[in-house]
Amino acid sequence: MRNALLIAVREFLDNTQTRGFWFGILLVPLLWLVASQVPLILARKGTPTRHVALIDTTAGERLFDVVLDQLKTAESRRELFHFREWAASRLKPGQALPAVDKQPQAWSRLQEDLGPLMKADAGQFAPPAPLNRLIALPAELQWRGDLSEFEGRLRDWMRAGRLFKPVGVDEEVPLFAVAILQDGLTSNAPPILRFWSVNQADTQLQDRLVDALSRNFRSREYSRLGMDSSSIARVEGSQAQLMSFNPRKAEGEEQVGVADLLRQWAPSAFVYLLWIAVFSISQMLLNSLIEERSNRILEVLLSSVTPLELMTGKLVGVAAVGAVMTLGWIGSLVLMTFWTLHTAGAAAMAADSIAHRLPLELATLLLDSWLLPAFVLYFLLGYLFYAAVILALGSTCNNLKEAQNFTGVIALLMMVPLVSITFIPKDPNGPVATVLSWIPPYTPFVMMNRVAANPPLREVIGTLVLLLLSDVAVLWGCARIFKTAVLRTGQPASLVQLARWVLGRD
Amino acid sequence: MLAALELRHVSKSFGRFHAVQDLSLSVPAGSVYGFLGPNGAGKTTSLRIILGMLSPDSGELSVLGSPSAMSVRNRVGYLPEEKGLYSKMTAASVIAYFATLKGLSSTRANQRARELLGRYGLGAFADKKVETLSKGMGQKVQVLASIAHDPELVLLDEPFSGLDPVNQEVLEEILVDLKARGCTILFSTHVMSHVERLCDRLIILGGGRGLFEGTVSEARSLLPIRITLETAEASPLLEILPGVRSMEAQSSNRWRLELEPGASASAVLESCFERSLRLRRFDVQDPDLHEVFVHLVGPSARETALR
Numbered sequence: 001m002r003n004a005l006l007i008a009v010r011e012f013l014d015n016t017q018t019r020g021f022w023f024g025i026l027l028v029p030l031l032w033l034v035a036s037q038v039p040l041i042l043a044r045k046g047t048p049t050r051h052v053a054l055i056d057t058t059a060g061e062r063l064f065d066v067v068l069d070q071l072k073t074a075e076s077r078r079e080l081f082h083f084r085e086w087a088a089s090r091l092k093p094g095q096a097l098p099a100v101d102k103q104p105q106a107w108s109r110l111q112e113d114l115g116p117l118m119k120a121d122a123g124q125f126a127p128p129a130p131l132n133r134l135i136a137l138p139a140e141l142q143w144r145g146d147l148s149e150f151e152g153r154l155r156d157w158m159r160a161g162r163l164f165k166p167v168g169v170d171e172e173v174p175l176f177a178v179a180i181l182q183d184g185l186t187s188n189a190p191p192i193l194r195f196w197s198v199n200q201a202d203t204q205l206q207d208r209l210v211d212a213l214s215r216n217f218r219s220r221e222y223s224r225l226g227m228d229s230s231s232i233a234r235v236e237g238s239q240a241q242l243m244s245f246n247p248r249k250a251e252g253e254e255q256v257g258v259a260d261l262l263r264q265w266a267p268s269a270f271v272y273l274l275w276i277a278v279f280s281i282s283q284m285l286l287n288s289l290i291e292e293r294s295n296r297i298l299e300v301l302l303s304s305v306t307p308l309e310l311m312t313g314k315l316v317g318v319a320a321v322g323a324v325m326t327l328g329w330i331g332s333l334v335l336m337t338f339w340t341l342h343t344a345g346a347a348a349m350a351a352d353s354i355a356h357r358l359p360l361e362l363a364t365l366l367l368d369s370w371l372l373p374a375f376v377l378y379f380l381l382g383y384l385f386y387a388a389v390i391l392a393l394g395s396t397c398n399n400l401k402e403a404q405n406f407t408g409v410i411a412l413l414m415m416v417p418l419v420s421i422t423f424i425p426k427d428p429n430g431p432v433a434t435v436l437s438w439i440p441p442y443t444p445f446v447m448m449n450r451v452a453a454n455p456p457l458r459e460v461i462g463t464l465v466l467l468l469l470s471d472v473a474v475l476w477g478c479a480r481i482f483k484t485a486v487l488r489t490g491q492p493a494s495l496v497q498l499a500r501w502v503l504g505r506d
Numbered sequence: 507m508l509a510a511l512e513l514r515h516v517s518k519s520f521g522r523f524h525a526v527q528d529l530s531l532s533v534p535a536g537s538v539y540g541f542l543g544p545n546g547a548g549k550t551t552s553l554r555i556i557l558g559m560l561s562p563d564s565g566e567l568s569v570l571g572s573p574s575a576m577s578v579r580n581r582v583g584y585l586p587e588e589k590g591l592y593s594k595m596t597a598a599s600v601i602a603y604f605a606t607l608k609g610l611s612s613t614r615a616n617q618r619a620r621e622l623l624g625r626y627g628l629g630a631f632a633d634k635k636v637e638t639l640s641k642g643m644g645q646k647v648q649v650l651a652s653i654a655h656d657p658e659l660v661l662l663d664e665p666f667s668g669l670d671p672v673n674q675e676v677l678e679e680i681l682v683d684l685k686a687r688g689c690t691i692l693f694s695t696h697v698m699s700h701v702e703r704l705c706d707r708l709i710i711l712g713g714g715r716g717l718f719e720g721t722v723s724e725a726r727s728l729l730p731i732r733i734t735l736e737t738a739e740a741s742p743l744l745e746i747l748p749g750v751r752s753m754e755a756q757s758s759n760r761w762r763l764e765l766e767p768g769a770s771a772s773a774v775l776e777s778c779f780e781r782s783l784r785l786r787r788f789d790v791q792d793p794d795l796h797e798v799f800v801h802l803v804g805p806s807a808r809e810t811a812l813r
Contacts, residue, residue, distance in 0.1 A: 003607055006603070006606055006607055007607075010592075010603060014592070014594065014595075017594075018594075291592075294590075295590025295591070295592075295593075296586050296587075296588040296589065296590045297590050297591065297592065299559070299584075299586040299588075300584060300585075300586060300604065300648075300651070300652070301607070302557075302559050303557045303559065303575075303579065303582070303584035304579055304580075304604065304607040304608055305607060306576065487554065487559055487560075
């Protein structure tokens with residue numbers, strides 16, 4: 001076994017001493033980081049100010065002010081959010097930010113009030129540029145009372161993508177949208193918003209305007225019908241309180257919280273990791289085997305080691321690579337969670353806020369649950385299954401192109417557990433999950449996904465034993481194929497030939 | 507002399523194709539043994555059988571006294587026909603890696619790798635990646651990798667192919683050094699001059715069978731000695747010279763003679779003097795190994811080439 005170990009060490013070093021490997025390890029947490037931070041960064045500074053014009057053609061109640069109020073309120077809330085974030089990161093140690101839920105007359109005044117709580121070098125808060133700025137249309141687009149004639153001019157202007165300098169703006173800007181407010185078709189019908197914009201993907205502004213117009217219309221209707229609109233608004237704003245309980249939890253602790261949600265969905269994240277790990281390291285194994293085969297290094301190796309030693313060494317070496325890779329991912333996930341907490345300003349958060357509790361809950365989950373042991377076990381068993389098949393098939397191919405015919409089929413088969421990631425947690429002990437659990441190539445992924453749902457013990461043990469037996473059978477069969485095929489040249493073997501090799505008839 | 511390697515009536519078929527048929531050979535310990543044959547003659551299959559990578563269908567073999575090379579693999583070195591190395595490893599580390607697989611400790615393997623690279627002119631490239639070396643250098647590295655563990659038996663499949671004349675000389679030097687310290691060497695080649703210079707014994711394979719086994723001079727004796735003879739004047743007496751099998755007159759006073767097997771050129775020369783022939787030229791041409799090779803495998807090799 002010394003030789004198998006030497007091969008494993010070389011395989012490990014060969015794969016881990018490449019830039020691509022470390023880039024792959026960094027890529028996953030980097031993607032997580034990007035996915036979690038980009039929306040925040042965009043919310044802070046990403047979106048440029050959009051210039052919007054409003055034309056109110058309504059005859060009855062003028063709706064211009066309604067819409068204007070709505071835009072002002074939204075901007076005010078946004079500034080408040082930015083202020084809270086700015087202030088939280090500049091608090092003195094041990095200080096907490098008092099409730100700031102209303103925009104002050106002047107930010108500098110509020111900053112002065114909070115002065116004793118803030119660090120000396122806090123600086124001055126600068127409100128962000130507005131998201132939407134209401135502007136007057138240029139002379140060519142002045143409203144002349146005829147809707148179709150106006151929209152004709154507007155369409156041509158917007159199609160041309162023209163820039164103009166609105167009053168109060170120092171630079172030339174494009175016209176993001178024009179909102180035309182129209183009376184409803186009947187006197188009691190809600191108003192119509194004709195929203196012209198070349199950007200139809202971002203519906204935030206039009207949704208906001210429709211919401212303001214709808215609320216205003218409902219309020220007016222309540223008054224017209226003799227109902228107290230403010231009472232109705234208050235009632236409409238109320239919502240039933242949800243308290244979710246899980247009877248499987250300990251007595252007195254049945255209420256479901258963040259930790260429970262984390263426990264429920266964490267296995268899915270682990271299944272995803274498991275899938276990426278098994279898939280990517282199987283590819284590494286195939287590449288390494290094909291390199292040795294096409295270079296004829298295999299022939300030299302086989303004059304020094306037995307095929308079984310060679311196969312064992314490669315399996316162990318690449319498994320170690322996979323272990324480092326997944327440890328890197330899990331470690332970086334934990335580090336990132338703590339980093340997010342640190343940068344968000346732990347002191348600024350209430351001790352019982354979700355963000356404050358998340359790293360602790362995550363650490364508790366990883367240390368106190370079956371997740372990590374199950375992950376390690378299913379990683380090893382799943383990896384052995386796929387890696388043995390890859391090695392056996394790879395040993396019959398002369399180059400990567402030939403091997404891709406086989407790996408394409410394996411990749412297709414591996415799509416099933418990937419697709420099942422989202423639906424299994426919704427019915428973890430249902431018939432689909434149960435059936436998939438008993439199919440050995442899928443057992444590691446499906447059972448990992450069911451960990452949180454406490455599947456029946458007989459299923460856990462039964463599927464595990466079946467998977468173990470399948471691994472042994474697959475390793476045995478694949479070793480026989482490997483031994484026969486590894487020095488063979490010429491066309492890749494047919495399925496019949498593979499079967500003959502497994503049965504030892506060639 | 508004890509045999510380092512012995513094959514007795516070994517056969518191996520792949521389906522209907524008989525790669526090796528009833529092959530027997532004996533390689534004396536400490537000798538250099540040539541393994542000759544045209545493409546497809548069964549050389550590589552025979553080597554794989556010797557190394558235990560393939561099991562023979564029938565026959566027996568003894569490698570350093572063991573029925574299987576796998577049990578004495580640390581005492582055997584092997585260089586395959588198609589050369590390849592791990593392109594991302596350095597020259598020293600790749601030699602050391604293969605040496606550790608043959609039982610050397612990591613420290614000793616590294617020492618040996620640098621020692622060999624230095625001795626054979628590659629010391630400056632010890633820490634260069636294999637992918638940066640020339641083809642010839644890479645091939646030399648692979649030869650060194652096959653002998654770094656001080657094997658008692660070395661099997662080299664076409665070691666000279668792809669090497670320039672200077673590096674061929676270096677490889678010859680390596681083989682001479684190996685022999686000097688008692689190592690048994692078996693190598694296959696298509697270049698007969700290497701066999702003539704280096705080998706104590708040789709085998710010529712054709713169609714999976716052993717067509718000849720013996721020393722280089724025994725191989726040469728398979729073909730008749732040729733003599734070009736020129737006299738000062740035309741002479742009719744030539745036909746009665748002893749041991750001459752055939753005679754071709756190239757001009758009125760110049761002949762090309764072919765002697766009977768076993769006949770000696772000196773007897774012919776003596777007879778010329780006895781007959782008072784006035785010789786202007788007496789040129790003896792021993793058959794070379796190339797001619798013996800073509801004579802033995804020519805028909806079957808052509809068949810294989812045309813298939």
